[in-house]
Amino acid sequence: MRTTSSRTVGILTALGLFAAGCGGGAADAGTSEPAPDTGPRAREVARAWEGSPAAENWRKGYHPVADPVQLPEDAFHNDADKEAYTSQNFELRGDLPETPAKDARVTWRNGDSLTLPLMRAREAYEQLDRNSSPGPRLTVTGAKLGETTLATSRGPATVPAWLFTLDGYDTPLKRVALAPSKPPKAPIGPVGDLGNDLWELGKVVEVAADGRSATVLAHHGACDDGPAVDVLETDGSVVLSGYMVGQKEGPCTAQLLAKKVTVELGRPLGDRILLDAFTGRPVRGTD
Structure with a gap:
């Protein structure tokens, strides 16, 4: 084919x-x-x-085969916001949760699960914000720990995710709170x-x-x-x-x-x- x-x-x-x-x-x-x-x-x-x-x-x-970032339901409001996301240009105006080092669980639909280190909110934010240019930025005002569904090499899985609140958006930007297993x-x-x-x-x-x-x-x-x-x-x-x-x-x-x-x-x-x-x-x- x-x-x-x-x-x-x-x-x-x-x-x-x-x-x-x-x-x-x-x-x-x-x-x-x-x-x-x-x-x-x-x-x-x-x-x-x-x-x-x-x-x-x-x-x-645990090997994801989908983007670890899931956008707000109404993304994006304008071209500037889209440019900010594409260029990874964010601004933090608020506090991020301070979580102790701990493990989190990936659960597949067949009941299998795997325990992996939880990515802290600050590290997850830094995966998003990799640009310091003066161009358009998306503003993060806070975050909380939740979960989402992600496609993996073993099928869909429920995984922990940081839910980042974006200024001007009603639903959060989700960033998976796990790093993939070593291949x-x-x-x-x-x-x-x-x-x-x-x-x-x-x-x-x-x-x-x-x-x-x-x-x-x-x-x-x-x-x-x-x-x-x-x-x-x-x-x-x-x-x-x-x-x-x-x-x-x-x-x-x-x-x-x-x-x-x-x-x-x-x-x-x-x-x-x-x-x-x-x-x-x-x-x-x-x-």
Whole structure:
């Protein structure tokens, strides 16, 4: 299965400019190349993880596959507030709860649970506020401990969250109060040849509520038609293979871009591991 998307979400890394072109010919011309055969590498990754200690450890941990920040129901009131959130520019006007070091519990729908250290309110706030520019800011006036539901590699889970009160908003901004479990060492290494057709995927953006689709950030360059993602499904894993489509000829900038790509699955993801064919590791979460 192959899915592509045309909405650019931003430049992840700017590598500068280069004088040489992407190929000979007119700048608006393009070349059509056959899609790479991603199957052999995807099957190799799936076999390495199947029944491995790494897979067992992964399924015992807490690995979110959704954004740990959940916005107020009426976000955003204006472009300035949206810019403030996107640029992580916040201002604290009030007190944050002082909680002693303690543990908190993640609970899955099947009754399984896991105890992890609770992230303090100050640390959670600092995960939001990473900018000190004079631009637009969102004002936090207080916080209290609550909970929310979050998609994880083991399905939806109830997790503790700090509920931050935002000036001008009726409902809170929620920030999950846990850090993910440490990922296990992968049983297979990344592809060895950096010149191959596969590209490393970015983070998981979202897994659908019914588990039948997943959205990831897929990388591509400035001289192609965008990314594509192939999917290999097994009983224990879903292996995603990202690569670039087409090639535009002529001078271009050397940039690493990213687009959201949504892949449809033949059955719900469930507790299957979402793997990146390029790295041989789970596609990283958003936390």
